[in-house]
Amino acid sequence: MYDIAVIGAGPAGASAAIFAAKAGKKTVVIDSDKGVTKRAWFENYYGILEIDGPTLVERGIEQLKKFGAEYVRDEAVNARAVDGGIEIETAGGSTYRAKHVILATGFSVEIGEKLGVKTKDGTEPRVKTIYDVDAAGRTNIPGVWAAGTAAGVSVHGVITAGDGAKVAINVISELNGSRYVDHDVKK
Ligand SMILES: Cc1cc2nc3c(=O)[nH]c(=O)nc-3n(C[C@H](O)[C@H](O)[C@H](O)COP(=O)(O)OP(=O)(O)OC[C@H]3O[C@@H](n4cnc5c(N)ncnc54)[C@H](O)[C@@H]3O)c2cc1C
Numbered sequence: 001m002y003d004i005a006v007i008g009a010g011p012a013g014a015s016a017a018i019f020a021a022k023a024g025k026k027t028v029v030i031d032s033d034k035g036v037t038k039r040a041w042f043e044n045y046y047g048i049l050e051i052d053g054p055t056l057v058e059r060g061i062e063q064l065k066k067f068g069a070e071y072v073r074d075e076a077v078n079a080r081a082v083d084g085g086i087e088i089e090t091a092g093g094s095t096y097r098a099k100h101v102i103l104a105t106g107f108s109v110e111i112g113e114k115l116g117v118k119t120k121d122g123t124e125p126r127v128k129t130i131y132d133v134d135a136a137g138r139t140n141i142p143g144v145w146a147a148g149t150a151a152g153v154s155v156h157g158v159i160t161a162g163d164g165a166k167v168a169i170n171v172i173s174e175l176n177g178s179r180y181v182d183h184d185v186k187k
Helices: 011-022 053-066 110-115 157-176
Strands: 002-007 027-031 070-073 076-082 085-090 095-103 119-121 129-131 144-146
Touching (some): 011 053, 011 157, 095 157
């Protein structure tokens, strides 16, 4: 049983996984590598003068692995609530169980719909359907959260990454039973 499963490793999912794994949570990331970020060129990402999408995505995956998150290149094709968490099945035939799931699935809400997550019309350009989340990122299914484009935030890399981090911090805080802060201090 993982503490946190993240579906999607674009800026939202990778950022969520970095925070989750760095907090010591047993984390798995399931990613089909079909996101929009690899098509982008960024000159508005805070702290980075310019970077191409494939490099940004690659660095995010490298960083989440650095903190001990398990990265699985596969597609989540089914998911259901089970005792104590959520069970996810992949196209490759694997099954993962986690106490909490963060859906960071970009323009697709298919896997959340299979779980019974409520959706609604998107408001951002070209984003048709999004998960219906509260301000913390919670969906209507206990233990299921959503972040990034799939959760309706503005479709910009730095914002989706920030949203993934926000939701992960909320999940970590819930697991810990107190508000979590991740502050490293300059050496
Ligand atoms: C051409 C283009 C140019 C852009 N230029 C800029 C720019 O200059 N500046 C800027 O800030 N933003 C730009 N953007 C927008 C930015 O790239 C996105 O808003 C942001 O990166 C989206 O991040 P995300 O993590 O929400 O989604 P994504 O990056 O799309 O990631 C979603 C991930 O979830 C995975 N996934 C989905 N469903 C499943 C499933 N069932 N199982 C497993 N994995 C799944 C996908 O494969 C994907 O890897 C641009 C976008 C495009 C298309």
